[in-house]
Amino acid sequence: MVKMLNGAVGFFKKQKDPKPIMSREEKRAVNALKRRRIRTKLNQSKGLYVFLIPAILYFLVFCYLPMYGVQIAFKYYSPIEGIWGSQWTGMKNLNRFFDSYYFWRLIRNTVGLSLYNLIVSFPFPILLALIFNEVQSPKMKKVVQTISYAPHFISVVVLVGILNLFFNQGNGLINVLLAKMGFEKFGFLTSAAAFPSMYVWSGVWQNAGWNSIIYIAALASIDPQLHEAAQIDGASRLQRILHINLPGILPTAIIMFILDIGQVMNMGFEKVFLMQNAQNTETSQVISTFVYEAGLINSDYGFSTAIGLFNNVINIILLLVVNKLAKKISGTSLF
Amino acid sequence: MTAVKKRRTSISAGDRAFDVVLAVLTILSVLVILYPLVFVASASVSDPMEIFQGNVWLWPKGFNLDAYKQVFRNDDIFTGYKNTLLYTVVGTVVTIVITFSAAYPLSRKKLYGRNKLMSFFLFTMFFSGGMIPTYLIVRQLGLYNTMWAVILVGTVSVYNIIVARTFMQNTIPEELYEAAAMDGCGDIRVFFRVVLPLSAPILAVLVLFYGVNFWNSYFNGLIYLSDRASYPLQLFLREILLNNMADSMIDTAGIDISQYMVSESIKYAVIIVSSVPMLVLYPFLQKFFVKGVMIGAVKG
Numbered sequence: 001m002v003k004m005l006n007g008a009v010g011f012f013k014k015q016k017d018p019k020p021i022m023s024r025e026e027k028r029a030v031n032a033l034k035r036r037r038i039r040t041k042l043n044q045s046k047g048l049y050v051f052l053i054p055a056i057l058y059f060l061v062f063c064y065l066p067m068y069g070v071q072i073a074f075k076y077y078s079p080i081e082g083i084w085g086s087q088w089t090g091m092k093n094l095n096r097f098f099d100s101y102y103f104w105r106l107i108r109n110t111v112g113l114s115l116y117n118l119i120v121s122f123p124f125p126i127l128l129a130l131i132f133n134e135v136q137s138p139k140m141k142k143v144v145q146t147i148s149y150a151p152h153f154i155s156v157v158v159l160v161g162i163l164n165l166f167f168n169q170g171n172g173l174i175n176v177l178l179a180k181m182g183f184e185k186f187g188f189l190t191s192a193a194a195f196p197s198m199y200v201w202s203g204v205w206q207n208a209g210w211n212s213i214i215y216i217a218a219l220a221s222i223d224p225q226l227h228e229a230a231q232i233d234g235a236s237r238l239q240r241i242l243h244i245n246l247p248g249i250l251p252t253a254i255i256m257f258i259l260d261i262g263q264v265m266n267m268g269f270e271k272v273f274l275m276q277n278a279q280n281t282e283t284s285q286v287i288s289t290f291v292y293e294a295g296l297i298n299s300d301y302g303f304s305t306a307i308g309l310f311n312n313v314i315n316i317i318l319l320l321v322v323n324k325l326a327k328k329i330s331g332t333s334l335f
Numbered sequence: 336m337t338a339v340k341k342r343r344t345s346i347s348a349g350d351r352a353f354d355v356v357l358a359v360l361t362i363l364s365v366l367v368i369l370y371p372l373v374f375v376a377s378a379s380v381s382d383p384m385e386i387f388q389g390n391v392w393l394w395p396k397g398f399n400l401d402a403y404k405q406v407f408r409n410d411d412i413f414t415g416y417k418n419t420l421l422y423t424v425v426g427t428v429v430t431i432v433i434t435f436s437a438a439y440p441l442s443r444k445k446l447y448g449r450n451k452l453m454s455f456f457l458f459t460m461f462f463s464g465g466m467i468p469t470y471l472i473v474r475q476l477g478l479y480n481t482m483w484a485v486i487l488v489g490t491v492s493v494y495n496i497i498v499a500r501t502f503m504q505n506t507i508p509e510e511l512y513e514a515a516a517m518d519g520c521g522d523i524r525v526f527f528r529v530v531l532p533l534s535a536p537i538l539a540v541l542v543l544f545y546g547v548n549f550w551n552s553y554f555n556g557l558i559y560l561s562d563r564a565s566y567p568l569q570l571f572l573r574e575i576l577l578n579n580m581a582d583s584m585i586d587t588a589g590i591d592i593s594q595y596m597v598s599e600s601i602k603y604a605v606i607i608v609s610s611v612p613m614l615v616l617y618p619f620l621q622k623f624f625v626k627g628v629m630i631g632a633v634k635g
Contacts, residue, residue, distance in 0.1 A: 041447040047522030048440035052452070055437035055496075059459055062488055065472050066464025072471070083471055128364060134357045146618050147365055150372065153613040155551030157569045158606050161576030162371055165378075165602060173374070176389035209368060217629045238353050269466075270554055274577060288466075295467040296558065308465030316461055 073306035086302075093306035102285070110267045110286040110311075117200045118260050124208035126253060129215035130241055145216070148209025160274040163202055164189060190279035199275060199284075214256070215249050222248040255326070262322040265314045287311045379403070379603035383596035386603075402604035405597065411575075412605065415568035418482075422567055423549040426486040430545045431538070433491045438499035439526050444509065460493045466558075473559060484559035485567065490548070495541055498630050502537040503530060505630075540627030543620045547613055568609055575605055 022030065042049070073093055075086040097103060128148060135141040151159075166173045167188040175185040188194045226244050235243070269288035276284045287307060295304030373393065378386050382397030390396050406412055440446050441453055464472075469488060478484040507530060515525045531538070553569035560566060617624075 038447070045440070045443070045446045045522065048443055048446050051436055051523060051526065052440045053436070055433050055491075056455070058433050058487070058491060059456060061472075061476070062469070062491075063459040063463065066468040067462065068464075069468030069472055070464050072468065082475070083468070131357060131360050131364065135361060142621075144361060144365055146621060148368055149617065149621070150614060151368060153547055153551075153617050154610050155553070155569055155572070157551075157553055157572045157576060158610055161572065161602065161606060162375060164577060165375070166371065171387055171389055171599075173389070180389075205368065205371070213625055213628045217625070236347065236353065237350050237357075274573070291466050296470065301467050301471065305465060305467045308467065312462060312465060319461060 070305060070309055072302050073309045075302050077301040089302070093303045094310060096303060097307050097310065102290070105282075106285060106287050106290055109283055110265060110288075113196055113199060113272075113283075113286060114264045114267050116196050117203060118264065120200050121204045121207065121211075122257060122260065124204050125211035126215055126249065128208055128212040129219060129249070130245060132212070133216065133219045133245065134237065134241070145209070145212075148212065150209070151206040152210035154206065156270045156274060159202060159206055160271065163198060163275070167198070187279075189275075190277060192280045192282035192284070195275065195280045195283045199271065203271075214252060218249040218252040219245055254329070258322055258326040258329075262319040263315075265311060265318055375603050375606050378600065379607045381600070383600040386600055387596045399600075401597065402600040403608070405601050406604045406608055409601075411566075411571040412568070412608070414564060415566055415571040418565055419550060419568035422482060422485050423546055425482070426490060426549040427542055427545045429486055430491050431541060434495050434499055434541060434545075435526075435531075437496045439503060439530060441496070442500045442503035442507075443512070443522070456493050456496060470558060479559055480561050480565070482565065485555045486549075488555055488559065490545070490555075492544075495544060498627060499534070499537050499541060501630050503534055507533055536623050536626060537630070539620055539623045543617065543624055544627070547617075550613055572605060572609055576602055 069083045072083050072086060074088060074090060075083075076089045076092075077083070078086050081087075132141060132144055132148070135144055154162075164172075167175070169175055169185055169187040169189070172188075174188070179185055186194075188198060222244065227240055230240050230244060265287075267286045267288055269292060272284060272286050273289050273292065276289060288311075291304050291308045291311075294300045294307065298304075370393075374391070377393060377395045378391050379402055380398055380400060381391045381395045382399045383402070385391050385396040437456060441449060441456075443449075446452070463469075473479055473484050473488060478487070511529060512525060515529060520528065551569065553567065553573060556567045556570045560570075
């Protein structure tokens with residue numbers, strides 16, 4: 001009897017007995033016991049639950065409520081009826097997006113920009129970490145690292161502002177330089193062809209130093225005995241970097257790369273929006289900026305939500321696939 | 336001394352050449368990172384005419400503080416600064432409270448339903464309602480055009496919750512909780528008496544992360560504020576730095592050229608004035624946030 005009760009409560013879950021046949025009274029007793037156990041467990045962490053209230057409320061209101069509101073992707077939003085009362089329209093909003101002439105352009109720009117960004121900006125933090133790691137004086141090392149983090153603390157608005165000051169066609173530094181060298185001035189800011197590079201390389205400038213932190217940490221955890229042994233065997237510094245440091249940070253690099261791939265369709269809004277202008281939309285119009293335009297400028301709420309939802313679903317699929325791949329390749333995964 | 340000498344002599348010619356290459360690369364990367372910042376700083380104190388003619392390359396030419404005078408006389412900048420300061424302080428406090436309100440219970444092994452609660456938070460990292468549903472909900476809640484929209488919407492990061500939780504899990508041994516419980520100290524009191532003091536390093540990191548985020552953000556202001564009087568600094572910066580981007584292409588014949596040049600040099604000063612607080616702050620917290628990033632990188 002005791003064993004059976006425990007089994008029901010979950011103590012012997014792994015032991016796969018055939019499910020005991022219980023009378024109604026026994027079942028009731030089991031359920032009562034179960035409830036009491038849960039109640040004491042809940043009671044034991046009562047304080048912790050009280051503690052959780054602000055966080056749970058916050059996430060319910062600002063994350064889960066909007067998730068529920070995603071239903072307007074399948075509705076015709078009317079301001080009077082609100083989110084919950086508006087008419088259902090099924091897949092109309094989504095179909096309108098799929099059939100539109102800008103559908104492929106948006107996909108191309110979003111994926112293109114973010115793949116370009118991934119491929120270019122991925123190696124720089126690793127290179128920086130490898131180079132900075134060789135600075136011999138600890139003081140210099142710290143100074144160099146501190147400097148490399150600086151751009152990370154500048155806002156996107158200021159970053160794009162600096163870009164504009166450096167690259168504008170009138171008297172931007174770069175164009176003045178071009179003119180001095182006898183080239184023609186070029187409108188970097190208004191060129192659709194230049195936009196992806198402007199976006200990606202300014203990102204490298206801003207984030208390479210910051211993103212190198214994790215690699216510097218990985219380098220610090222490499223066993224110094226490896227270096228000593230290699231030194232005794234007559235390995236040069238370049239050889240030690242190539243054969244000790246690089247393999248040492250490779251696992252970290254692989255994980256970072258996989259995580260980045262999972263974000264490929266997740267093109268941020270803030271920087272693209274600031275760099276966008278009428279002349280470069282051919283390459284600078286990405287899904288997130290389009291969602292903003294359709295939703296908040298044109299008030300086409302249902303349509304805009306549908307596009308956002310489409311993007312979100314692709315993100316999740318991508319993430320799940322990449323996560324599975326990661327598990328297979330490196331044995332490490334996100335969840 | 337002899338040891339140093341011995342090591343010196345054992346360095347091969349190849350290694351010495353490689354040292355030079357490394358030094359060059361290090362200096363080069365530092366220069367590339369630093370140059371735009373130095374240039375902006377120099378330009379901000381240079382004579383507008385010299386900038387206009389493209390004579391400023393590294394050091395200030397024709398020292399001149401007029402741009403700063405203009406900036407400090409500018410009402411928008413003052414309003415923006417004041418608002419951003421308010422949003423940053425209140426926002427950081429609120430987001431820190433919410434972060435720890437989730438992180439601390441999740442760090443306790445005895446919390447019943449810990450995994451389920453964890454997934455409750457984690458799920459929001461991967462799926463979200465998106466821009467428009469969030470916007471509509473915020474309007475429905477009556478938060479539109481209030482500072483609470485700027486402070487609350489999408490500002491608490493699950494990633495930071497995980498970082499804080501992992502930190503507490505790793506630094507506070509279970510025995511400490513047992514001892515506290517033995518002494519009749521409840522879970523909430525344990526937090527304030529034991530856990531919080533021991534979590535000072537991670538608290539510092541998160542304050543920096545959240546603070547920088549509030550200081551630098553313009554998105555919530557752009558979407559949820561319509562009243563200019565409550566705009567954060569970054570929105571005014573956007574107006575000054577970006578909205579008249581086309582200006583540089585219109586012919587300047589019609590307008591007063593000196594006026595135009597001053598308005599250009601204001602841009603440099605405004606960048607300095609808005610970015611300096613964060614740039615001055617972060618080196619002091621460096622040793623903490625390096626740790627913070629490392630904790631975050633460890634899978635929770």
